[in-house]
Structure formats: C-alpha cells, structure tokens
Amino acid sequence: MKTHFLVVALLAAGTLSSCAKKPQPEAATPPAPVAAPPAAPVLQPKTGEPVAPVEAPKVADQAMVELGKKLFFDPRLSKSGFISCNSCHNLSMGGSDNLKSSIGHKWKQGPINSPTVLNSSMNLAQFWDGRAKDLKEQAGGPIANPGEMGFTHDLAVTVLQSIPAYVDEFKKVFQADTIDIDKVTTAIAAFEETLVTPNARFDKWLRGDDAAITKEELAGYELFKSSGCTACHNGVALGGNSFQKMGAVEPYKTKNPASGRSAVTKDDADRFKFKVPTLRNVELTYPYFHDAGAATLSKAVEVMGQIQLGKTFTVEENANIVAFLKSLTGDQPKFELPQLPPSSDTTPLPQPFGK
Amino acid sequence: MKTHFLVVALLAAGTLSSCAKKPQPEAATPPAPVAAPPAAPVLQPKTGEPVAPVEAPKVADQAMVELGKKLFFDPRLSKSGFISCNSCHNLSMGGSDNLKSSIGHKWKQGPINSPTVLNSSMNLAQFWDGRAKDLKEQAGGPIANPGEMGFTHDLAVTVLQSIPAYVDEFKKVFQADTIDIDKVTTAIAAFEETLVTPNARFDKWLRGDDAAITKEELAGYELFKSSGCTACHNGVALGGNSFQKMGAVEPYKTKNPASGRSAVTKDDADRFKFKVPTLRNVELTYPYFHDAGAATLSKAVEVMGQIQLGKTFTVEENANIVAFLKSLTGDQPKFELPQLPPSSDTTPLPQPFGK
Incomplete structure (x- = not known):
C-alpha cells in the first residue's frame, strides 16, 4: 500500500510540474483503477496515393515564431505604415487577399495574383516564378518593392530599432543588440513555417477514415487522379513542387504580361512556366491562376x-472534382491576434502620402 | 510518513482538476478541508477621485459578438475587398492606425485622425464631432463613405447574403432569414462593446494597490488633477463624455479644416468643439488631436x-504627466484571429480598381 501511494504521489507530482498556474488546495485519496475508454477503431492508412497528409507544424523556437508573427502583422514595415504581410496574405482569408491582384503602396495594382502563405x-521556391529560393528570401521582397510595401x-x-520592445525581443531571440533585415526575414519565415493546415477531411480519409469524405468527393479524387491532375498537383501540398507550363496542351489566353519562370532563368523554354500552386485550402484562395x-x-x-489535359469535364465530373478540392481545407492557423509594441518618440513617422 | 505521502497526493490531485485538457482516469473521494490560502491584503480603494477604473466587459450575447468580430475584420464590407474596420481601428495597435489621417478607398486621405475603437x-457620441449617436450608427458610416470603405x-x-456561412450565422444570431444593414451594424457594435481595457496599472492603484504605479506616475496624476486636466479628461475613460473647445485659452493653430461640433449642431458657438478623446491606452494611440x-x-x-490651461509645464512636470498617461494602458482585447467564411460563386467581386 505504501508503494502504491508512492507511485500515485510521484505520478501526481509529475503532473504538477507540467501544470503550472494554479495549484488548488484540495484533498483526494489515491485513484482506484477505472475501465479503459473504448478502443478507437484501427485505421488503415491509404497506400500508394500521389497525395500525402499535412503534418502539424513542428516549432523549434517559439520565441522566434512569436516575434515573426508580430512582424508579419506590423504595417510599420511599409512606407505608409498601413500595409503588412497580412494585408495580402490575410490569415483570416486562407492566407490570401482574394483579389485578382494585390493593392500596394498608394493603391498600386500588383502585377500578379498573391499566392497563399x-x-x-x-x-x-517562392513567388510564381520561383525567384526567391525560400520564405526568408521572399519575406524581404515585398518590403522593398515600390509597388507593394x-x-x-x-x-x-531603423523603424524596428527605434521601438524598445522590439529591440528587447530581437535580443532575446537572436542574442544580438542590433536588428538587421536578415534577422527580420528569418523571424517572419519562422512564423510562416508554422502556417500549415493539417486535418483536412481528405487527410483523414488518407489516414484511413473512410467516412471522412463523401461519395462525390471520392469520385472527384478518383477522376482527379485518372485525368492526370496529379501529374502536377501531387505530394503533401498537391502542388508547389514543380514549375509547369500554363497551357501544356492548348495555349492559355491572358492579358497578364507575366512570362513566368523564364524571367528568372532567361531561358525561353521556361516561358509561361509557373510554379504549380498548392491546392490545399483552395476553397479559400480564390481567385485562381497567376x-x-x-x-x-x-x-x-x-x-x-x-x-493542361485536353479534357472537357461533364458538369457532374466538374462538380465532383470541385467537391474533392473543398475537402482539402485543413485547420487554419489558430492564434491570438498579436499586440504590436508601440513606437517611441524617435520612431520615423510613416509616409503614406506625398512623395 | 504515510501522512506525508497523503498530503503530496492530495495537493497534486487538486492540481490535476484545475489542469483542463487531459482528463486522467483516476478516482477521488470528496475533498477534506484544508487550510485556507494566506488572505490577500485588503485593498482600500481610492475615493473621491475624478477617474474610475474600467470594468471588464459584460457580454450579453456571445454569438452576436463573434459574428460582429468577423464583420469587423471582413474587408468584403468595402468596395475594394481590401479595407475592413480593423484597417483603421487596428486591434493590434491600440484600436487605431497610428497615422495622421486614415487611408481610404483608392488611397484617399482621410480628413481627420481616426479615434481608437x-x-x-x-x-x-461617436466621431470627433459626435455626429453618430452610438457605435451602431457609427459602424454604418465608413462602409458607405466614398473616402473610406x-x-x-x-x-x-448583398455580399454578405451571398455567403452561406454568414447567412447561417445571422440566422442563428437574429432568428431571421435575411441580412440587412441594421443587423450588420448591430453585430459590429456588439463586438466593439467588448473592446474595453481593464487592469491598467493606474486602475490597480485606484483600487488600492499603492505599489501599482511609480512615484513619478503618481506625481504626474496629482499634477494632472491640480492643473485642471480632469475638468475634461475624467470618468472611466478620462474623456469621451463631453465636447470641448480646442483652444479654450489660446487659439489652436491647424491647417485642418474640421470645424468640429458646429458641423452637427449648425451652431457657431460649437465651432472647434470636439469630443474630448479618451486617454485610456493613449500610449498606443499616437498621433494625437483631431x-x-x-x-x-x-x-x-x-x-x-x-x-487649454494657459500653463507651461516644466520638463519634469511634462515627463511625470506622460508617465502617468502611460499607466493608463490596460489589458488589450484578447481573442483568436477570426476566420472569415469564404465567398460563394455568386458573391459580387471586389472592385479595387477602375471606377
């Protein structure tokens, strides 16, 4: 009996240490054994599929993520003091702005549709033409783009360095007294890396829960595969892992002058090749195409x-594929709206108007 | 020895119950009486002060508040699909935009500084000139203002009515099948009513915690009172409860053409009278004045x-008052970034560019 108490006390004490906040002065005798909950049915994950489920994000450095989150929402990274990363990659709206092309500094019209973050x-790679090799490199782009921030x-x-709470936070995260753009974009990228969307109904199906998607959604997925969509839209993100020609079978008619990947490679063979967009959360990231x-x-x-395929889907086929695509909406990032540290008396003022 | 173990187990089991998430299959008898925790010191609230503490918000209808929160963040209430209530009353930045005057549709420059929400x-009343009698009336203004949304x-x-999840949510909240602007602004106002900021250090002092503010802050408050600032900046919000002339003692020089309260009353005696702004969170709501x-x-x-007072404060006096004002920053509203329901195929498209 004494041993039993010892085990309980140790277990409970273990719990204590993992349960900070409010210890409550309350008494109880040691627990009696109770029946185990009914076992969950064993799920048989689907194998051999061209699509894999999204894993929950692994956060290596929470303090850096929190700093990056603030920066992502901070319009003081723009000349106007009005536009933040979240303006065009709105995390209330699938990480996009749902506009044909974004609105930049002084209402300039962006040249291309903003991809979801x-x-x-x-x-x-990042951007439609892949001109930034990763999120860190991407994050620096819009800040300095005259048509964006x-x-x-x-x-x-200079703005960030004038804000005492930012200086403290950068110091804590980077063990350095000065802020530079490399640290800024590193932190933003660290936050963006957490913006993954697990638990889509389709992922539950992939993991073996046959009831997670409807008959129509399954039919849509089967057609999506058999029609060849998965040639480009595959992997965890159903896209994002290759550049492909827009208009592989038949030319795509557009007034948009973007030339795609060739702008980066200077190779005419890459003309009209764009990074294949992810189809994750595609229900939320309208409108579509570059x-x-x-x-x-x-x-x-x-x-x-x-x-791309030289196919004309029937109304029913189209509806089934659309239904399947809507099953790709995962858990959206959940976090408290960040509070930004106030500017100081020496913070340069935003310049929304004038030159 | 057994008693010692018992105490550990009891304390730990008590902690378990306050540690939400993972219920553990464990049994307990009713708690035995334990010694009460050390009594908190009895605080003597300050009496006779011209300022009263902010109370935590009372939420009558959480479902309506949640709907209003979504609407507050939804840029689809603007023609461009880009500007939401939160654009100019940014809840990451003290409910303000920290700009001299706001940026509206097509980057139009607003005529006056955005007050904090x-x-x-x-x-x-709402707006600097009090032209809206309450938050509900105010909320309709910017949506239809050509220079704002x-x-x-x-x-x-029409946009909201085309979004199935909004239709469902309005139905749940208002028990009605159709959305109208009255319901929209009612919900936004219900959310805005929750945006109060209790627990400022100064409020803790008012409630009797003498250590909550510094000697300088207290000196600043005493000077704030003795100089006459509390003639206008009094009550819970330290302002917001009267219209007063900007330039009571000496004319205020400004290029801003706003005439103030007289624009509403058509009474020349109200020229240059403005609603006295709240000083709550004033540290976060720069820049200052209309x-x-x-x-x-x-x-x-x-x-x-x-x-206003015909006084010239010394450097030290000014610093003390500023220190006092910074003790008025309360708990900022805490909530998860809302997720907006996606548009449908019939939702009218935003029109950021063109006519």
Whole structure:
C-alpha cells in the first residue's frame, strides 16, 4: 500500500510540474483503477496515393515564431505604415487577399495574383516564378518593392530599432543588440513555417477514415487522379513542387504580361512556366491562376482540364472534382491576434502620402 | 510518513482538476478541508477621485459578438475587398492606425485622425464631432463613405447574403432569414462593446494597490488633477463624455479644416468643439488631436497645457504627466484571429480598381 501511494504521489507530482498556474488546495485519496475508454477503431492508412497528409507544424523556437508573427502583422514595415504581410496574405482569408491582384503602396495594382502563405514552406521556391529560393528570401521582397510595401530594408530596420520592445525581443531571440533585415526575414519565415493546415477531411480519409469524405468527393479524387491532375498537383501540398507550363496542351489566353519562370532563368523554354500552386485550402484562395483568370473553382477546373489535359469535364465530373478540392481545407492557423509594441518618440513617422 | 505521502497526493490531485485538457482516469473521494490560502491584503480603494477604473466587459450575447468580430475584420464590407474596420481601428495597435489621417478607398486621405475603437462604448457620441449617436450608427458610416470603405450598405449586404456561412450565422444570431444593414451594424457594435481595457496599472492603484504605479506616475496624476486636466479628461475613460473647445485659452493653430461640433449642431458657438478623446491606452494611440498635430505624448501634453490651461509645464512636470498617461494602458482585447467564411460563386467581386 505504501508503494502504491508512492507511485500515485510521484505520478501526481509529475503532473504538477507540467501544470503550472494554479495549484488548488484540495484533498483526494489515491485513484482506484477505472475501465479503459473504448478502443478507437484501427485505421488503415491509404497506400500508394500521389497525395500525402499535412503534418502539424513542428516549432523549434517559439520565441522566434512569436516575434515573426508580430512582424508579419506590423504595417510599420511599409512606407505608409498601413500595409503588412497580412494585408495580402490575410490569415483570416486562407492566407490570401482574394483579389485578382494585390493593392500596394498608394493603391498600386500588383502585377500578379498573391499566392497563399499557407503551407508555403512546402514550395520548392517562392513567388510564381520561383525567384526567391525560400520564405526568408521572399519575406524581404515585398518590403522593398515600390509597388507593394514601398519601403527600404534600411528604413524598416531603423523603424524596428527605434521601438524598445522590439529591440528587447530581437535580443532575446537572436542574442544580438542590433536588428538587421536578415534577422527580420528569418523571424517572419519562422512564423510562416508554422502556417500549415493539417486535418483536412481528405487527410483523414488518407489516414484511413473512410467516412471522412463523401461519395462525390471520392469520385472527384478518383477522376482527379485518372485525368492526370496529379501529374502536377501531387505530394503533401498537391502542388508547389514543380514549375509547369500554363497551357501544356492548348495555349492559355491572358492579358497578364507575366512570362513566368523564364524571367528568372532567361531561358525561353521556361516561358509561361509557373510554379504549380498548392491546392490545399483552395476553397479559400480564390481567385485562381497567376492572372486570377478563374473566379471560381468550377471555372478553374474547367480551364485546367482544357489547357493542361485536353479534357472537357461533364458538369457532374466538374462538380465532383470541385467537391474533392473543398475537402482539402485543413485547420487554419489558430492564434491570438498579436499586440504590436508601440513606437517611441524617435520612431520615423510613416509616409503614406506625398512623395 | 504515510501522512506525508497523503498530503503530496492530495495537493497534486487538486492540481490535476484545475489542469483542463487531459482528463486522467483516476478516482477521488470528496475533498477534506484544508487550510485556507494566506488572505490577500485588503485593498482600500481610492475615493473621491475624478477617474474610475474600467470594468471588464459584460457580454450579453456571445454569438452576436463573434459574428460582429468577423464583420469587423471582413474587408468584403468595402468596395475594394481590401479595407475592413480593423484597417483603421487596428486591434493590434491600440484600436487605431497610428497615422495622421486614415487611408481610404483608392488611397484617399482621410480628413481627420481616426479615434481608437477601444473603450469607445463609453463615448457620449461617436466621431470627433459626435455626429453618430452610438457605435451602431457609427459602424454604418465608413462602409458607405466614398473616402473610406467606398461601398454602399446595399452592396455590402448583398455580399454578405451571398455567403452561406454568414447567412447561417445571422440566422442563428437574429432568428431571421435575411441580412440587412441594421443587423450588420448591430453585430459590429456588439463586438466593439467588448473592446474595453481593464487592469491598467493606474486602475490597480485606484483600487488600492499603492505599489501599482511609480512615484513619478503618481506625481504626474496629482499634477494632472491640480492643473485642471480632469475638468475634461475624467470618468472611466478620462474623456469621451463631453465636447470641448480646442483652444479654450489660446487659439489652436491647424491647417485642418474640421470645424468640429458646429458641423452637427449648425451652431457657431460649437465651432472647434470636439469630443474630448479618451486617454485610456493613449500610449498606443499616437498621433494625437483631431488633426494629429502632436506626434508624441510629450508634445500633446505641452500643447494641451498651453492652449487649454494657459500653463507651461516644466520638463519634469511634462515627463511625470506622460508617465502617468502611460499607466493608463490596460489589458488589450484578447481573442483568436477570426476566420472569415469564404465567398460563394455568386458573391459580387471586389472592385479595387477602375471606377
């Protein structure tokens, strides 16, 4: 009996240490054994599928993620003091702005549709043409782009360096007294790496829960595979892992002047090749294509069938594929709206108007 | 020895019950009486002060607040699909945009500094000139203002009505099948009523915790009172409860053409009278005054002293008042970033560019 108490006390004490906050002065005798809960049914994960489920994010450095989250939401990284990363990659709206092309500094119209930031860590490169090799390199782009946040890296750093709470937080995270753009984009990228969306109904199906998707969604997935969509939209993100020609079978008609991958490689063979977008959360990331040429999923499926596969889907086939695509919406990132540290008396003022 | 173990087990089991998440299959008899925790010192609330502490918000209808929160963050209430209530009343930044005047549809420059939405339910009326009688009336203003969200109430409602999840949520909250602007602004106002900021250090002091503010902050408060600031900045919000002339003692020089309360009353005696802004969270709501003429708290205190009181504060006096003002920062609203329901295929598209 004494041993029994000892075990309980140790177990309970173990719990104590993992359960900070409020210890409550309450008494209890040691627990009696209780019946185990009914065993969950053993699920048989699907094998041999061209798509794999999203894993929950692993956070290596929570303090850095929290700093990056603040920076992601901070409009003081823009010249106007009005535009933040979240303006065009709105985490209330699937990590996108749901506009044909984004609104930049002084309402400049962006040249291309903003891709979602969700699951973007899985992309082989960033931007539609892959001109940034990773999220860190990407994060620096919009800050200094005159048509986006319209600022300079130097000025953005000067602003942050003038804000005492940021200086403290960078010091804690990077063990360094000075802020530089490398640290800024490192922290933003660390936050963005957490923006993955596990537990889509389709992923539950992949993991063996046959009831997680409907008959129509399953039929849509089967057709998605058999039609050849998975040639490009495969892997965990169903895309993001290759550059492909927009208009493989039939030319894509667009007024958008973007030339795609060739702008980076200077190889004419890469003309009109774009990074294949992820289909994760595609229900939330309308409109579609680099030129936002398709306002609805149904239109996007129709056009993709025609120009990439030379196929015309029936109304029912189209509806089934759309239904399948909507089963790819996962858990959206959940976190408290961050509170930004106030500027100081020496913080350079935002310049939304004037030159 | 057995008793010793028992105590550990009891304490630990008590802790278990306060440690939500993982229920552990463990049995317990009813708790035995234990010694009460050491009594907290009895605090003597300050009496006779012109300022009263902020109470935590009371939520009457959580479902309506949740709906209002989504609407507050939803840029689809604007013509561009880009500007939401939160754009200019940013809840990451003290419920303000920290700009001299706000950026509206197509980057139009607003005529006046955006007041904070925090604690705005305490205002006797809304807007600087008090032209809206309450938050509900205020909420409709920016949506239809061509220089702000640039939309119309009808179009905003049409957008919401096209979004199935909103239709469901309005139905649940209002027991009605159709959405109208009255319901939209009712829900937004219900959310805004929760945006109060209790637990400022100064409020702890008011409640009797003498150590909650520093000697300088207390000296600042005493000077704030003795100088006459509390003639206008009093009550729970330290303002928001009267219209007062900007430049009571000495004319205020500004290029801003706003005429203040007279624009509403058509009474020339109300010229240059503005709603006295709250000083709650004033550390976060820079720049100051209707024309944002003061970039820093120090400047604001200096100017107020001169034009409202005919006083010139010494450097030390100014610093003490500023220190006191910074003790008015309360707990900022804490909530998860809302997830907005996606548009449907019939949702009218945002029109950020063109006419």
